Amino acid sequence: MTPALTAPATSELRSRAEHLLAALGATRPEPGPLTVRTPITGGELASLRPSSSAAIDDAITKASNAFQSWRTVPAPQRAAVVRRLGQLLTEHIGELGELVTLEAGKIGAEARGEVQEMIDICEFAVGLSRQLYGRTMPSERPGHRLMETWHPLGVVGVLSAFNFPVAVWSWNTAIALVCGDTVVWKPSETTPLTALACHTLLRRAAVEVGADPDIHQLVQGAVEVGEQLVDDERVALVSATGSVRMGRAVGPRVAARFGRCLLELGGNNAAVVTPSADLELATRGVVFAAAGTAGQRCTSLRRLIAHADVVGPLLNRIEKAYHQLRVGNPLDDGVLVGPLINQRAYRSMQDAIARAVDDGGELLCGAERVMVTGENSHYVRPAIVRMPAQTAVVREETFAPILYVLTYHDLDSAIALHNGVPQGLSSAIFTGDQREAERFLAADGSDCGIANVNIGTSGAEIGGAFGGEKHTGGGRESGSDSWKTYMRRATNTVNYSPDLPLAQGIQFG
Numbered sequence: 352m353t354p355a356l357t358a359p360a361t362s363e364l365r366s367r368a369e370h371l372l373a374a375l376g377a378t379r380p381e382p383g384p385l386t387v388r389t390p391i392t393g394g395e396l397a398s399l400r401p402s403s404s405a406a407i408d409d410a411i412t413k414a415s416n417a418f419q420s421w422r423t424v425p426a427p428q429r430a431a432v433v434r435r436l437g438q439l440l441t442e443h444i445g446e447l448g449e450l451v452t453l454e455a456g457k458i459g460a461e462a463r464g465e466v467q468e469m470i471d472i473c474e475f476a477v478g479l480s481r482q483l484y485g486r487t488m489p490s491e492r493p494g495h496r497l498m499e500t501w502h503p504l505g506v507v508g509v510l511s512a513f514n515f516p517v518a519v520w521s522w523n524t525a526i527a528l529v530c531g532d533t534v535v536w537k538p539s540e541t542t543p544l545t546a547l548a549c550h551t552l553l554r555r556a557a558v559e560v561g562a563d564p565d566i567h568q569l570v571q572g573a574v575e576v577g578e579q580l581v582d583d584e585r586v587a588l589v590s591a592t593g594s595v596r597m598g599r600a601v602g603p604r605v606a607a608r609f610g611r612c613l614l615e616l617g618g619n620n621a622a623v624v625t626p627s628a629d630l631e632l633a634t635r636g637v638v639f640a641a642a643g644t645a646g647q648r649c650t651s652l653r654r655l656i657a658h659a660d661v662v663g664p665l666l667n668r669i670e671k672a673y674h675q676l677r678v679g680n681p682l683d684d685g686v687l688v689g690p691l692i693n694q695r696a697y698r699s700m701q702d703a704i705a706r707a708v709d710d711g712g713e714l715l716c717g718a719e720r721v722m723v724t725g726e727n728s729h730y731v732r733p734a735i736v737r738m739p740a741q742t743a744v745v746r747e748e749t750f751a752p753i754l755y756v757l758t759y760h761d762l763d764s765a766i767a768l769h770n771g772v773p774q775g776l777s778s779a780i781f782t783g784d785q786r787e788a789e790r791f792l793a794a795d796g797s798d799c800g801i802a803n804v805n806i807g808t809s810g811a812e813i814g815g816a817f818g819g820e821k822h823t824g825g826g827r828e829s830g831s832d833s834w835k836t837y838m839r840r841a842t843n844t845v846n847y848s849p850d851l852p853l854a855q856g857i858q859f860g
C-alpha cells in the first residue's frame with residue numbers, strides 16, 4: 352500500500368479555496384476568530400466571524416417574514432427556485448466538489464457524488480411540488496366531505512454536520528422550500544465555506560426566478576449558534592444531523608417549546624454475511640462502506656457479522672483489498688481514503704482500537720498513521736479488528752474507519768448481535784438465500800431505518816426516506832414521504848347539506 356506522496360502547501364490550498372469561492376459567486380468572508388482548517392494539511396484555509404446573537408435573531412426574523420408570503424406562492428412556482436438551484440449545481444459541480452474536498456477532505460469522486468446527490472434531490476423536490484397530496488376519506492354523514500390538506504409549516508432550522516457538508520443541507524432545503532417553508536441554516540463550524548457557497552447559489556437562484564431571497568438564511572458558528580435556533584419559538588422545525596450527544600441536547604429543548612424535531616444521529620451499522628453470499632460482491636460492498644469516506648459517514652459500516660464458515664475467506668479478501676487502498680491527499684487521482692477531519696477524530700480512533708484490543712480484539716490491519724502532509728493532518732489506514740464479543744466499544748459509534756468483525760453460527764444469533772446496539776440507522780445482509788434475505792427484512796429482522804440486501808450500508812439514493820431508529824433519532828429526510836415532516840396537516844370536514852348531522856349519531860337537543 353503506497354501512500355500518495357504529494358504534499359500540497361496550505362498556501363496553495365488557501366488560494367485555491369479563494370478562487371473556488373469567487374467562481375461560485377461568494378464573497379470572501381471577513382476574517383474573524385472562527386478558523387477554518389483543511390484536513391488535507393491541517394493548515395488554515397480561511398477565518399471568519401461567527402454570527403452574533405443579534406445577527407441570528409435577525410436571520411430568524413427575515414426567514415419568518417419571508418414565510419408570510421412564501422407560504423401562499425403555489426408549490427409548483429416555489430419549485431422554480433429549486434429547479435434553478437439544481438441547474439446552478441450542475442454547472443458548478445466541479446468547483447463545489449473541489450471545495451468540499453478542501454474543507455472536508457473527501458476524495459474527488461465522493462465530493463462530486465455529494466454534489467450529484469444535491470442535484471438529485473432538487474429534481475425530486477421539483478416533481479414533489481406537484482404531488483403534495485392530501486387524502487379524501489368517505490364521511491359517515493350525508494352531504495359531507497372529509498379531507499386532509501397539507502400546509503407549509505414555518506421556519507426550518509437546519510443544523511448540519513461536517514461529513515456531508517452540502518448534501519444533507521440540500522435534502523432539507525430543497526424539500527422545505529417546495530413545501531413552502533423558509534430555512535435558516537447553521538452548518539458545522541468545520542465547513543463554513545461550502546455553506547457560504549451553497550447559500551450564495553441558492554440566493555442567486557431565488558433572485559433569478561423572481562423569488563424573495565430571504566427565504567434562505569445562513570448563520571455561522573459553534574454550538575451556541577445552534578442553541579439559539581433550537582430555543583427560538585419561531586423555528587417550527589429543527590432538523591439536526593450529528594452525534595447522539597447533540598441529539599440528546601436538541602430533542603428535549605425543542606420538545607419543551609412544542610417545536611418539531613427531525614433527528615438524524617449516529618449509526619453503528621452492520622453487515623451480516625451468510626454462507627451463501629457471493630464473497631466477491633460482499634467484499635466490494637464491505638470495503639466501500641467501511642473504508643470509503645475514511646469511515647466518516649453516518650452510514651459507514653462499523654460491524655461485520657460473518658458466518659463461521661465464511662469468515663476466514665471473507666477476511667482474506669477484505670484484507671487484500673485494504674492493502675490496495677491508497678491513503679493520501681484526496682486531491683490526487685487514485686487515492687481512495689483521505690484524511691480524518693481532525694486530531695480529535697484521530698485520537699478517538701486510537702482510543703477505540705486500544706479499548707478493543709484490551710477487550711481481547713485482534714488488530715488485523717490498519718490504524719497506523721500515514722504521513723502525507725505533516726503533523727497537523729491525520730491520515731490513517733483503515734483498521735480491521737476481530738472481536739471475541741460485542742463489547743462496549745463495539746456498541747459505540749467511533750467516527751473513523753474501524754471495522755469490527757464478529758462471527759456467528761445461526762442467523763437468529765446474527766440478528767440478535769446485529770440489533771444489540773443502541774443505534775439503528777443502516778444495515779445489510781449479503782446472502783444468496785432468499786429466505787435469509789426476507790428474514791433480515793422482516794419485522795423481527797434488522798431494526799434499522801435502512802435495511803439492504805447484497806449492497807453495503809452506505810450510499811443510499813435520495814428517492815427513499817433516510818434516517819433511523821433508536822438512538823439514531825427516528826427522523827426521516829430526503830425522499831419518499833419525508834416531506835410530511837416539513838408541513839402541517841389539517842383535517843377538513845365540509846358540510847354541503849342543509850342539515851347538521853353530528854358524528855357518532857349524537858342527537859343534541
Ligand code: UN1
Binds near residue numbers: 592647648809
Ligand atoms: C450522512 O453520513 O450523514 O447514504 C449521510 C449515504 C449518503 C448520505 C450519508 N447518501 O451514505
